[in-house]
Amino acid sequence: MVESYKNKVILVGCGPGLKAYISPKALYNVKKADILVGSRRLLKLFPGVDAEKIILEKNYSILIKKIADWSSTKQVVVLVSGDPCFFSYAKMIVKKMGRESCIIIPGISSxxxxxxxxxxxxxxxxxxxxxxxxxxxxxxxxxxxxxxxxxxxxxxxxxxxxxxxxxxxxxxxxxxxxxxxxxxxxxxxxxxxxxxxxxxxxxxxxxxxxxxxx
Ligand SMILES: C[S@@+](CC[C@H](N)C(=O)[O-])C[C@H]1O[C@@H](n2cnc3c(N)ncnc32)[C@H](O)[C@@H]1O
Structure with missing residues (x-):
């Protein structure tokens, strides 16, 4: 059964760079994305995922506001390198949206x-x-x-x-x-x-x- 997270953003830890370190749970959640947000490097890890891809560069604050808006109608998945809870912009998203609106999938940290x-x-x-x-x-x-x-x-x-x-x-x-x-x-x-x-x-x-x- 597909788990659905209405009005929630999913923050996915992608590990240190090698695909083999991406967990099945992370992959499962990435595949659910209507909108997939991440750096160019992280987006390249998921070439087959059929979602609108948004590149995250230095546009953090503008993008975080948009993520909050999109999430009311679409499933937004944000890719984070390593683990989202270890020195990452996931913290800013949780602060903006509230803990109850975020699902965090841990990743292997560098x-x-x-x-x-x-x-x-x-x-x-x-x-x-x-x-x-x-x-x-x-x-x-x-x-x-x-x-x-x-x-x-x-x-x-x-x-x-x-x-x-x-x-x-x-x-x-x-x-x-x-x-x-x-x-x-x-x-x-x-x-x-x-x-x-x-x-x-x-x-x-x-x-x-x-x-x-x-
Ligand atoms: C913004 S921090 C993100 C840390 C990430 N959340 C984690 O858990 O690894 C980026 C830093 O993580 C480290 N890093 C990330 N991937 C790495 C890798 N494959 N090899 C070595 N260091 C890496 C580097 O110090 C890099 O500047």
Missing amino acids: IQLAFAAVGESWDDACFVSLHGRNDGYDHLMKKVREYSKVGILTDLKNTPAVIARQLLKGGIQERQMFVCENLSLPEESVRETDLVSAVHLKTNAASVVIIKKY
């Missing part, structure tokens, strides 16, 4: 994949996102001093090299750094280094960085 790739537990870790941020280093420094493991979402500006430089500048030295790029994708790379060497590290994509006390 952070889970990163910790799995380096064989570390994440139940004792702390998480910080520098993705799209111009500040955040004071907060990061505090967390790195406080926790033995910190998982960081980066972007093309807040790169592993910039993070290493900032930590060293703040007097933090004795840490292992794992740089996990393009997780689950054919170009995946997982590197282990220390902060001094990381200052010169070249990266080509957003990554998850794990900082660990020796």
Whole structure:
């Protein structure tokens, strides 16, 4: 039986990029969409889905208002990378529409994949996102001093090299750094280094960085 969610938006976690990480429950919900909203990269994961496709770029606030309007007559499904409840725009949609109007389908987060790739537990870790941020280093420094493991979402500006430089500048030295790029994708790379060497590290994509006390 097809579950119907009248007047509700479905927020679907699509995992780290590889189709095999998309859950059957996620796929089932995506197929119900009249309107499918997501980044170009995420929309490409569902070429066969017969829905109107809306590209989400930097148009978050305008689009979120439209999503709320469309959802009164159509089934809107919003694609989110990784897990919707982990540093994503799902938070803005839930805030705008109210919790009772949102169905959230969890996905595998990039952070889970990163910790799995380096064989570390994440139940004792702390998480910080520098993705799209111009500040955040004071907060990061505090967390790195406080926790033995910190998982960081980066972007093309807040790169592993910039993070290493900032930590060293703040007097933090004795840490292992794992740089996990393009997780689950054919170009995946997982590197282990220390902060001094990381200052010169070249990266080509957003990554998850794990900082660990020796
Ligand atoms: C806006 S955040 C979204 C996080 C997402 N909700 C999650 O649970 O993974 C985007 C950041 O997630 C990380 N990320 C997403 N996919 C990744 C991948 N395949 N490999 C490495 N990092 C990834 C990067 O740090 C990227 O800048």
